[in-house]
Amino acid sequence: MTAYTATVVVRLKHGVLDPEAETTQRALERLGFELDDLRSADRFEIDLDAPDAGTAEEEAAEMAERLLANPTIHDYDVTVAERATPEA
Amino acid sequence: MTAYTATVVVRLKHGVLDPEAETTQRALERLGFELDDLRSADRFEIDLDAPDAGTAEEEAAEMAERLLANPTIHDYDVTVAERATPEA
Numbered sequence: 001m002t003a004y005t006a007t008v009v010v011r012l013k014h015g016v017l018d019p020e021a022e023t024t025q026r027a028l029e030r031l032g033f034e035l036d037d038l039r040s041a042d043r044f045e046i047d048l049d050a051p052d053a054g055t056a057e058e059e060a061a062e063m064a065e066r067l068l069a070n071p072t073i074h075d076y077d078v079t080v081a082e083r084a085t086p087e088a
Numbered sequence: 089m090t091a092y093t094a095t096v097v098v099r100l101k102h103g104v105l106d107p108e109a110e111t112t113q114r115a116l117e118r119l120g121f122e123l124d125d126l127r128s129a130d131r132f133e134i135d136l137d138a139p140d141a142g143t144a145e146e147e148a149a150e151m152a153e154r155l156l157a158n159p160t161i162h163d164y165d166v167t168v169a170e171r172a173t174p175e176a
C-alpha cells in the first residue's frame with residue numbers, strides 16, 4: 001500500500017446561485033478591489049492508503065459521490081498525489 | 089490588461105482545531121471508508137484583469153490578507169492562470 005493525498009474540489013454547478021460568493025465579491029469591491037467574478041468552492045484533502053494512484057482516485061471519487069458533494073447542485077474533481085510519510 | 093483567474097486556497101493553520109473536518113472524516117468512516125486524515129479548505133476563484141501575472145497574484149494576495157483569510161488562524165496560497173475570454 002502507498003500513502004496518497006487525494007484532493008477533492010466541490011463546486012456549485014454552473015447556474016446554481018451562490019449568495020456567499022456574491023457577498024464576498026461585493027465586500028471586496030467595497031474595499032476598492034476590481035474583479036470580474038468570484039466563485040467559491042470547498043476543498044477536501046484526504047490522506048489515504050491505496051495499492052495505486054488509480055484506486056486512490058476511485059476511492060476519493062466515491063467519497064465525493066456519497067458524502068462530500070450533492071450531485072444535484074455540485075460538480076467535483078479529484079486529483080491524487082503521493083504523500084511523503086514520516087519515517088520512524 | 090490581460091484576463092486572469094487567481095485561485096486562493098485558505099486553510100486552517102496547523103494545530104488549529106477543525107471540527108467540521110473531523111465530523112466529515114467520521115461520517116466517511118461510518119460509511120466504511122478508511123482514511124488517515126481529512127483537512128478542509130476554502131477555495132476562491134477570482135476573475136480579474138491585470139497588466140501581468142505578478143500583479144494579478146499580488147492583488148489576489150491582498151484580497152486574502154484583507155478579507156478572505158484571517159491571519160490569526162489561516163494560511164493561504166495564491167496561484168494565477170491566464171483566463172480565456174469569450175470573443176465578441
